[in-house]
Amino acid sequence: MARCGCSGGLCNCSVQAGENVTLSGSGSAANPYVISADVPCSTVRACLSGGSGITFNTATGVIAAHLSGQAGNNVSIGPDGGLLVPTAGGQVLTGCGLSGNGSASSPVKANTQAWPYACNVDTFGGVVACDSQGRLRSEPRGKISFTSYFDDRTYNDIAVPAAQNTVIDSFSVNITNPDTCRPAQVYTEREVDVYLVLPAGAGAGTGHGSDEMFYTRNTGTGSIVGAHAQATKFIPEGLTLAPGATAPITLSATAGRGSGGAYYYQVHFILRALIVSL
Structure with missing residues (x-):
């Protein structure tokens, strides 16, 4: 380092450690300066924040997926720590009026029958409606x-x-x-x-x-x-x-x-x- 008057294996440059920096060595060829930096977690956390689908704990520094608590959400954390959406295939149990298990080859559907009358179903077929309690209802009785x-x-x-x-x-x-x-x-x-x-x-x-x-x-x-x-x-x-x-x-x-x-x-x-x- 010519500007510092280094010769004979010595360096006359003055090196001083700053904030979060450590300095060791004398600057000689046998004992060179070693500069080490250590950035604390508290400093890094201030630069991070959560967003849609992400949670960030500023106290612990843990970043994780944010799972919605809305009813019907099937996303969960699996045994291996990853996100898990259970497949419906083979897990859906159907009752009266429904068939299928939810798989691609057997989708859940209404268990209908053939129209047994001579008239046209599009013209004379009745209706099935959903009531305010979410229950299926047929047409009113005569x-x-x-x-x-x-x-x-x-x-x-x-x-x-x-x-x-x-x-x-x-x-x-x-x-x-x-x-x-x-x-x-x-x-x-x-x-x-x-x-x-x-x-x-x-x-x-x-x-x-x-x-x-x-x-x-x-x-x-x-x-x-x-x-x-x-x-x-x-x-x-x-x-x-x-x-x-x-x-x-x-x-x-x-x-x-x-x-x-x-x-x-x-x-x-x-x-x-x-x-x-x-």
């Missing part, structure tokens, strides 16, 4: 309900009108679809019973709607009291009720062709409703 309504009315003697099928009174009820899921078809069975008094020679007809269903004429010499016929009709209403909806149905009693002083004094109404939702 419902059939039956209700009956009755009304008996008494009048001061009223002459039977001459015009055929004249409405003499009406009975209305509200029909409600009990199914809150599906629309319903309504079918009714209707009965009207009009009680007549027919003096000798008198005649009268009764019915409901536009249909005269009973007619009689007294050909005797005395009065007929309580002449009546219980006329019944079954009617597909052509009425579709929306889920949970209510609609009125009216049953009208008619009378006509009254003659010879015929009169009525009582009407019995019977309305039975069959409500079908499928």
Whole structure:
């Protein structure tokens, strides 16, 4: 080292150890300077930090994988200290409605069957839905309900009108679809019973709607009291009720062709409703 005046195996350069540096030797050829540096862990840790997927402990200096605690995460630390994602193949147990073990050759799937009907599955197939608890649900079950309504009315003697099928009174009820899921078809069975008094020679007809269903004429010499016929009709209403909806149905009693002083004094109404939702 010429600038330091080194000669004769000696060096006159002044060498001083700095922070975290150690110095040994005299600088001679036989005993050269040896400079050693020692960087402490605390100094290195200040330069490191964790990131996505990594944890870093500044106190211990340990760097490790950060495993998410979110439900369904299968990543773990294996026996050899490495990251482990268990393979699903052969480890999935299936129950009713599912098949397969999760392997590539046997994936988990719905255990379906062939469509056994002549109609098209795309058009007529039902649905399977998931409820708020994560359970599979089929379509709602169909419902059939039956209700009956009755009304008996008494009048001061009223002459039977001459015009055929004249409405003499009406009975209305509200029909409600009990199914809150599906629309319903309504079918009714209707009965009207009009009680007549027919003096000798008198005649009268009764019915409901536009249909005269009973007619009689007294050909005797005395009065007929309580002449009546219980006329019944079954009617597909052509009425579709929306889920949970209510609609009125009216049953009208008619009378006509009254003659010879015929009169009525009582009407019995019977309305039975069959409500079908499928």
